[in-house]
Structure formats: C-alpha cells, structure tokens
Amino acid sequence: MTVQPIRLFGDPVLRTPADEVVDFDRELRNLVRDLWDTMRDEGGAGLAAPQLGVGLRVFTYACDGEEGHLVNPVWTSLDEETQEGPEGCLSIPGFSWDCRRHRNVVARGFNEHGEPIEIQGSDLLARCIQHETDHLDGVLFLDRLDDDTRKQAMKEIRQATWFDGAVPTLKQSPHPLFGAR
Numbered sequence: 001m002t003v004q005p006i007r008l009f010g011d012p013v014l015r016t017p018a019d020e021v022v023d024f025d026r027e028l029r030n031l032v033r034d035l036w037d038t039m040r041d042e043g044g045a046g047l048a049a050p051q052l053g054v055g056l057r058v059f060t061y062a063c064d065g066e067e068g069h070l071v072n073p074v075w076t077s078l079d080e081e082t083q084e085g086p087e088g089c090l091s092i093p094g095f096s097w098d099c100r101r102h103r104n105v106v107a108r109g110f111n112e113h114g115e116p117i118e119i120q121g122s123d124l125l126a127r128c129i130q131h132e133t134d135h136l137d138g139v140l141f142l143d144r145l146d147d148d149t150r151k152q153a154m155k156e157i158r159q160a161t162w163f164d165g166a167v168p169t170l171k172q173s174p175h176p177l178f179g180a181r
C-alpha cells in the first residue's frame with residue numbers, strides 16, 4: 001500500500017493552482033498509484049494530486065462503476081443541464097453540502113503513459129470530474145456553494161475537530177461558476 005496523508009482545508013497547497021504534467025515518467029506512475037491507493041483507503045469517489053501535497057494536474061476517480069485516472073484534464077459540458085445535490089471532499093472530512101454542477105460533461109486528457117483519453121460522465125461521475133479538476137485550479141467546492149450554504153459550511157468547519165484554526169481562504173469569485181466551455 002502507498003496510502004498517503006490527505007491535506008486538509010486550511011493547507012495552502014489546496015489553494016495553489018497545479019502545474020501541467022510534462023514528464024510521463026515513473027514518478028508520475030507512482031503518484032497515480034498513491035492517489036489510487038489513498039482514494040480507495042478513504043472510500044472516496046475521487047482524489048486530486050494537490051490533496052496529497054503534489055502540485056501536478058492529475059486526479060483519480062471511482063464512481064458510477066467507472067474508474068481510472070486523468071492527467072492534464074480539460075472538461076466541457078455537453079448541454080445546459082445542471083444538477084444540484086450533496087457533495088463532499090476528502091480534504092473537508094465529515095461534511096457534505098448541496099452544490100450545483102453540470103450534469104453531463106466530457107473530459108479529455110492523458111493516461112499515465114501519455115496516451116490521450118476521454119471520459120464522458122453524467123450525474124455523480126460528472127460531478128466528480130468537475131470537483132477534481134477544480135482542485136487542480138486551487139478551487140474548492142465550498143467556493144461553488146450559494147452564499148447561505150457557504151456561511152453555514154464555514155461555521156460547521158470551524159467547529160470540526162480536524163480544523164486547526166488557520167485562517168480559511170475562501171475565494172469570493174474565483175472563476176466562472178461553471179469552468180471552461
């Protein structure tokens with residue numbers, strides 16, 4: 001097992017945009033394995049490299065019966081449909097809040113060997129792709145919540161046993177609500 005500790009909300013690495021992967025080497029494959037093992041150990045639907053303290057554009061996912069990893073991902077929505085539903089994050093453990101996302105997306109990127117791949121996802125998988133790609137831009141799903149929900153979320157987080165009291169960095173208007181198109 002190569003389970004690694006997960007960085008928690010308040011850690012600046014979660015607010016730092018990650019770099020494009022340039023070298024598809026053994027180090028990258030080790031990172032993908034660490035992401036995979038840690039995600040599985042925690043029972044998560046997805047995990048992005050910054051959550052392990054690594055500033056590279058890579059995430060793993062396992063939801064809706066689909067699983068794998070994506071390097072240098074770029075996603076687009078397939079239509080105007082949105083979904084509102086509970087979302088959580090391994091870096092904000094123990095909580096979930098309703099978050100609006102696109103319902104149908106396609107993500108393009110590369111596998112660990114540098115071969116181009118494409119994932120098409122709806123519902124949970126689409127939510128996962130958007131959530132994990134946000135991590136690579138230093139964006140957390142808290143930033144996507146409506147104002148009232150975000151205030152409530154921050155109140156709950158401040159009382160969480162794992163929260164170390166560091167001044168939280170919430171981006172007020174980070175990016176367009178719905179990423180690239």
Ligand SMILES: [Zn+2]
Nearest residue numbers: 088089090091
């Ligand atoms: Zn997350």
